[in-house]
Amino acid sequence: MLRRNGSCAGSPSEGAVEQPAEFGAPRPKFRIKGLTKLSESGETILAGVNMDIPRGIIVGIIGPSGSGKSTLLRALNRLWEPPAGTVFLDGDDILDIDVLALRRKVGMLFQLPALFEGTVAENVRYGPALAGRKVSDAEVARLLGLADLDPSLASRNGSELSVGQAQRVALARTLANDPEVLLLDEPTSALDPISTQNIEDAIVRLKKTRGLTVVLVSHSLKQIQRVADVACLVVDGEVVEMMEPSDMARAHHPMARRFLELST
Numbered sequence: 001m002l003r004r005n006g007s008c009a010g011s012p013s014e015g016a017v018e019q020p021a022e023f024g025a026p027r028p029k030f031r032i033k034g035l036t037k038l039s040e041s042g043e044t045i046l047a048g049v050n051m052d053i054p055r056g057i058i059v060g061i062i063g064p065s066g067s068g069k070s071t072l073l074r075a076l077n078r079l080w081e082p083p084a085g086t087v088f089l090d091g092d093d094i095l096d097i098d099v100l101a102l103r104r105k106v107g108m109l110f111q112l113p114a115l116f117e118g119t120v121a122e123n124v125r126y127g128p129a130l131a132g133r134k135v136s137d138a139e140v141a142r143l144l145g146l147a148d149l150d151p152s153l154a155s156r157n158g159s160e161l162s163v164g165q166a167q168r169v170a171l172a173r174t175l176a177n178d179p180e181v182l183l184l185d186e187p188t189s190a191l192d193p194i195s196t197q198n199i200e201d202a203i204v205r206l207k208k209t210r211g212l213t214v215v216l217v218s219h220s221l222k223q224i225q226r227v228a229d230v231a232c233l234v235v236d237g238e239v240v241e242m243m244e245p246s247d248m249a250r251a252h253h254p255m256a257r258r259f260l261e262l263s264t
């Protein structure tokens, strides 16, 4: 069902009229159309990315350093403003969605976690408090557990945590907003293998139980093969392959072959 060059089943061809969801393939969670970004000096960072991100699946993004993976991810919750008519969430141009509402729906975890000042529990309660919702102690404990943390950490100060613990608090904080989409930018690069596996399990469980859509940038092809339903290869600001992770060996792009040979 997957084809090369960023198109997958359900992508309309150029100029095609989009079918209402009830008449054809389900509408993708995200649709990205001709997304381009240039640096201030005019260099191409994203070169007209076209891709659909189907709802309720895990899309793994892999590609060399500097190829534009984080830039692509950051467009999806407007950490930079993509041009109008290039990024759609549930059919709506994300520029037409209130930015805070968008970020509650589309949570993000960065390569390096940044906690707010205060305790772990205060961090977890932050997002819902902005929306006027109080999170109980039991709910804080449940969210910490989802992120593979012991609930006893709730009263600790965020600044006392290891990078790996802080990353998991950041995951719990993001999940507290009950997001529909999780954007994960190398979320396990600071974690030990056991925590990595627990976080991977949690992500897969959230997909299965809550229908969460996940976009996971990872340098580990093995991680993509463990958790993702679709693998997407980004090279020089372009999506050059989209395929089932187990099919990577059939990829055409030479960079895909390099990743396979060097995969860890």
Ligand SMILES: Nc1ncnc2c1ncn2[C@@H]1O[C@H](COP(=O)(O)OP(=O)(O)OP(=O)(O)O)[C@@H](O)[C@H]1O
Pocket (backbone or CB within 6 Å): 039, 040, 045, 063, 064, 065, 066, 067, 068, 069, 070, 071, 072
């Ligand atoms: N704000 C910016 N201004 C200018 N150039 C930028 C900016 N942000 C990113 N870039 C450049 O865009 C390119 C893509 O960067 P990006 O961070 O998206 O890559 P990446 O694929 O996530 O890399 P890595 O695997 O190392 O995290 C790089 O050449 C980077 O230097």
Ligand SMILES: [Mg+2]
Pocket (backbone or CB within 6 Å): 069, 070, 071, 111, 185
């Ligand atoms: Mg990056």
